Amino acid sequence: MRRFFLISLVSTTVGAGALLAGLDSASFPAQATAAGTEAARLISDAKAAGLAPLPSLPPVSDPSAQARVTLGRRLFYEARVSQDGNVSCSHCHQADLAASDGLPKSIGVFGKTNPRNAPSIFNAALQFKQHWRGDRESLEDQAEKSLLGPASFGNPDYSVPMATLKGVPGYAEAFADAFPGDKEPLTSKNWGAAIGAFERRLLTPGRFDAFLAGDEKALSATEQAGLRKFVDLGCAACHNGPGLGGTSFQKFGVVEDYWKETSSASPDKGRADVTKNDADLYVFKVPALRNVAKTGPYFHDGSVPDLPRAVRVMAKVQLGKDLTERESADIVAFLASLTGAAPAEFSPLEPFPSAPSGK
Structure with missing residues (x-):
């Protein structure tokens, strides 16, 4: 799965005196040029390897699309649709944790534990599938x-949460504005379409x-060394594309x-439980690495609490390599450069008030 931690770094230490001996001031521009050339080469090589910047968001000009x-x-941020009235999407996807929840496995309705770690939904629109x-x-x-997840919202069928929304003044009009061509706009399908439209931003x-x-100069020398490896x-x-992952499946534990x-x-059969195909045993979606420095604990089961340890685990089980602290530190430094600020829109609006009791 996390095959991205392929690290073998050779470190050379040179004394400061040796670096400076015999150099006059004219030598320093040449050094700067060499450093700049290496950075430019690294950018070119990273792009050639399939790494890409995030796309620009197009403006939303259509009124119904904005709605x-x-x-x-x-x-x-709507929790009233859960069976205990306490769980919303934001329950497991929090702004200060890069849209994850910091737990090994998410806790949902009535305190039930979800079977896997909650992935970040930041940049998730770039992935070819969702879930591990x-x-x-x-x-x-x-x-x-x-809405029907036993440990998520816990509803027995879609009619229950939709009835809840219909009972909240404001939602009928909001759905009608968002889906003006629908005869019956307030549906579970449109619930998904609206949240998807939001998450794609x-x-x-x-x-x-x-x-x-x-x-x-956007990356430090250490971060560039990590990217180079x-x-x-x-x-x-x-781990390619603008998300640095999320576009393929991979067996977890190759070596x-x-x-x-x-x-x-306990072992998780992974995708084999979905496809019922033994060839997919222990196969998971390759996770995207955007914001990975803020989304621990790591892996589908949240079994590793910190990123340096996660780097070493992946190098060992995927490649059979035992990394030093320094080797993992450089790649961790690079991974930290993938952190971006939470979008301003990732915050709750004033909720629609519930209908008065008895009405």
Whole structure:
């Protein structure tokens, strides 16, 4: 799965005296040029390996399209549709944790534990499937089906949450504005469509994007060293595209047993539970690395609490490599450059008030 941690770094230490001996002031511009040339080469190599900046968001000019985004934003924070009235999408996707929840496995309705770690929904629109097992085809599909998740919203069928929304003054009009061509706009399908429209706006560009755009100073020397190893060792074979992952499936534990390495309680069959095909045993979606420094604990079961350890685990179970602290530190530094600020829109609107009791 997390095959991106392919690291083998050779470090050379030279004394400061040796660096400076015999150099006059005319030598320093040449050094700066060499450093700039290496950064430019790194940018070129990163792009050639398939890494890409986040796309620009097009403006939303159509009134009904904007109404869908606004409705989706409102629904994202709506907890009244859950069976205990406490769980909303934002329950597991929090702004200060890069739209994750900081738990090994998410806690949903009535305190039930979800089977896997909650992935960030920032930049999730760039991924070809949703969920660790790829059992949701799109953001819209995921949002709709979460209403029936036993440990998510816990509803027995779609009629229950839709009846709840119909009983809240303001939602009927909001759905009608967002889906003006629908005879019956307030439906579970449109719940998913609205939340999907909102989540597709949640991109988080950062320093890495500036670097790919040509700002050679956007990444530090250590971060650039980490990126160089990421590219040269083939990490981008799986972690590519603007999300640095999320576009393919991969077996977890190619060389060694992941479950043994992390002392995980029980193996997860992964995609095999979805396809019923033994070839998919222990296969998971390759996770996107955007904001990975803020989305621990790591892996589908949240079994590893910190990123340096996650780097070393992946190198060992996917490649059979034992990394040093320094080797993992450089790649971790690069991964931190993938952090972007939470979009301003990722915040709740004033909720529609509930209908007065008895009405």
